[in-house]
Amino acid sequence: MKMSKEEFIREVSNFEFSTDAAIAKLSQQLHEYEEKYNLRSEIFYKLIVGTPAEDTPDFISWAMCYRSYFRTLQSKFSIEGITTGVV
Amino acid sequence: MLYDSHQQRLIDNRCWLIYDLITEKCRPLHQFHIEFPSLAELSLISGYLQVHVEISRSGHSLYINEEYDFVEHMLVVKVYSYNLLDRSRHNIIRADSLSHHQVDYKGHKLSHFPDHLHDEKGRICSFTGKIEDFLERASKIIESEVQD
Numbered sequence: 001m002k003m004s005k006e007e008f009i010r011e012v013s014n015f016e017f018s019t020d021a022a023i024a025k026l027s028q029q030l031h032e033y034e035e036k037y038n039l040r041s042e043i044f045y046k047l048i049v050g051t052p053a054e055d056t057p058d059f060i061s062w063a064m065c066y067r068s069y070f071r072t073l074q075s076k077f078s079i080e081g082i083t084t085g086v087v
Numbered sequence: 088m089l090y091d092s093h094q095q096r097l098i099d100n101r102c103w104l105i106y107d108l109i110t111e112k113c114r115p116l117h118q119f120h121i122e123f124p125s126l127a128e129l130s131l132i133s134g135y136l137q138v139h140v141e142i143s144r145s146g147h148s149l150y151i152n153e154e155y156d157f158v159e160h161m162l163v164v165k166v167y168s169y170n171l172l173d174r175s176r177h178n179i180i181r182a183d184s185l186s187h188h189q190v191d192y193k194g195h196k197l198s199h200f201p202d203h204l205h206d207e208k209g210r211i212c213s214f215t216g217k218i219e220d221f222l223e224r225a226s227k228i229i230e231s232e233v234q235d
Contacts, residue, residue, distance in 0.1 A: 001117065002120065003120065008102075008103050008106060009103070011124035012099060012127045015124060019132055022132040022133050025129065026133060055187050057178060057181060060183055061137065061168060064137075064152055064154045067154065071089065072089060072134075
């Protein structure tokens with residue numbers, strides 16, 4: 001049942017999760033939060049994050065997901081910029 | 088790729104620590120062992136680990152969320168949220184690092200501000216910020232409720 005550390009590292013490195021797949025997954029999660037709260041993520045982030053209203057499990061996760069989405073998106077475009085010679 | 092090989096190794100190690108702690112303390116369902124590596128891999132790309140663990144027998148579940156950053160070659164858990172839910176998906180306890188609370192429910196300064204824990208009664212308590220301490224407390228609650 002439980003993997004050893006070596007097995008675990010091997011399993012993780014065997015997966016081939018692409019940056020695009022990660023962006024799609026995070027985007028899907030953002031969409032689910034938007035549907036649930038009837039609020040767009042950018043509005044949520046501007047209005048709620050950094051205020052006491054953020055202190056709920058969903059909102060903390062939503063904010064993390066939102067930041068991670070943009071961080072991953074940014075990395076994709078910086079990589080594409082390098083490979084296409086765009087500075 | 089967002090992170091270099093050194094940073095990826097640090098994320099790998101962090102994910103292993105969490106996997107090891109959860110399997111040792113909480114008896115997750117078999118599915119957890121299958122799914123966790125793909126969650127770890129997503130965190131290698133996004134810097135965000137999110138885990139939902141169903142606990143066998145008891146019906147409890149854990150939600151673990153961590154967002155990572157790197158400061159001088161060290162991995163830092165920038166923001167986290169740890170949640171223990173009952174079988175009806177209601178929060179029992181949860182811990183996070185948002186800086187909205189300065190004092191505990193008795194009015195004492197938080198010992199590890201901004202880390203804090205919302206206890207079974209929803210009260211704000213001091214918390215070390217360590218996931219091992221959260222899982223220790225969660226496992227005791229799960230054990231006590233299984234025995235009841």
